[in-house]
Amino acid sequence: MKCPRCQNEDPNFFAYDKGVYYCRKCIVFSRVQVGDTIEPCHLSHRIWKGKPKLTYALTEKQKQCSTKTLNYLKQGRDVFVYAATGAGKTEITFASISYYLSQGKKVAFAISRRQVVLEIAERLRKAFCELSVVEVAQDYTQVTDADLIVCTMHQLYRYPYGFDLLILDEVDAFPYAGNTLLEAIVDLSCIGQKLYLSATPSSEILAQIEAGKMEVVKLFERPHKHPLVIPKVIQRDPWRQVLYLLIFCARCQKEHKQVLVFVPRRQDCFWMAWVLRLVCKAVGIHSATHDKDKILEAFRQKQYDVLVCTTLLERGITIGSVQVAVYQAQHIVFSTASLIQIFGRIGRTFDDPAGKGVCLCQYASQSVRECIKLLEWMNDSASSAMPP
Incomplete structure (x- = not known):
């Protein structure tokens, strides 16, 4: 037996009810039976060839990292952006977001914590003011589709086979880090490339980079060029x-x-x-x-x-x-x-x-x-x- 959503094969996480087996590991999202087919979600697609509006110009290092990231993604590679806090990780993704949208592809930003979802959504609204942006998190689930979607990791269960570019911010944070169920939900939602962002990569991510399973782009200089504060x-x-x-x-x-x-x-x-x-x-x-x-x-x-x-x-x-x-x-x-x-x-x-x-x-x-x-x-x- 294998769950078609979370890929669970542990018999301890299956239950029998009225002639069918269903997965208990991911039942928090909804009941899925063994043998079910997970249908792709239906999302709007828009071709947009505009440019994001920035409150400041990218530094030379940010431009280099942005270009390098997009080039890897175009090659079909997943990318990890290893950047210091405040180095402008979000802004580095803008060129990649713009490219995918120009191809009529679907992009989402997934983040572990609800408070950060709300902040990133507001930043994207200002940068991509011609587009609709929706946040999908606790207390924000009435509207679940827009030109750009920003959601918590848990909310990705709504989007099977939904995204050509899935940007995963702070992947080393609770509750995503080490959570095989959420990892499976992420994998199911993405039909293209994943772009990981963090200032603090986990040992698992570093091992994937070392094994050549994803590319890495590093940036430790903040835009104002002042050093990180040492406490x-x-x-x-x-x-x-x-x-x-x-x-x-x-x-x-x-x-x-x-x-x-x-x-x-x-x-x-x-x-x-x-x-x-x-x-x-x-x-x-x-x-x-x-x-x-x-x-x-x-x-x-x-x-x-x-x-x-x-x-x-x-x-x-x-x-x-x-x-x-x-x-x-x-x-x-x-x-x-x-x-x-x-x-x-x-x-x-x-x-x-x-x-x-x-x-x-x-x-x-x-x-x-x-x-x-x-x-x-x-x-x-x-x-x-x-x-x-």
Whole structure:
């Protein structure tokens, strides 16, 4: 037996009902019976030969990476873009998106996290203002087709055999990383090439690159050409870390700088925000927060000085002039990749390309040490004349 959707062949994941076997592994998406045929989805196709509108011109290295990526895709190869946070991964894909649309082909952007789906959709609307763009995620499922589709990985189940170019952003992040079910859903939705994007490739992706199963394009220089911020590592006991945060946030408030404070657990969000309210306007947010979209937008509008959050906001979020602090950075939830992404929130804009990062911990864990080492390596690589 084999599931026609997720390719499951494990007998433990099949159940028998009224004369037929069905797959329990992917039943969360809908019931599929053994022997069923997965029909292709019906999506609109439009030939568009326009050009995206950018708020700034691509740098020479970005242009080189963009051209190299498109050339590999034209050869029928899957591509992994290994780029530093804030290096312009999204903009590098625009030439490839434009080419596929000019051929009347279908393109989608798939991302692990809902918050990033909403942000990328808005960026694509501005760049491809002549096209319709739809986000498909939790609370956004009434419309599921447009010229460009931006969705969570889970929502790809709606699009079997749907996309000629599938752009997969932050593929090393939860819940996609290591999830064989989502990998199967991704494979089913793509009839052409896959374009992977991340600043922190997993060991599985690196192994595929080494085995020649996909091409790699690297870019570690940010458009403003300032280096990635290397965080200051401060080792203190937990309560002295809190005291440090009070002083740090108070200083940032005087400098009119907002702060993202990352904490390891959901329950840490609200007591930490309560403590920080002694010196500034602070609020907490995590994945189960009911009005998280409203809170995040209020922070963007500078209604709060400090946003205390979990790793929910470690990726894809761009906020100008933000400083970053991590509380209890030695906690297991803060992996090397997570810390690189977190400190990558700093210095992403031309208006304020620098900033402060503070890594508060009881001891410098392996993840903390590797984060510093990799950020320094990316800065060294960015100074080379050509993309490595």
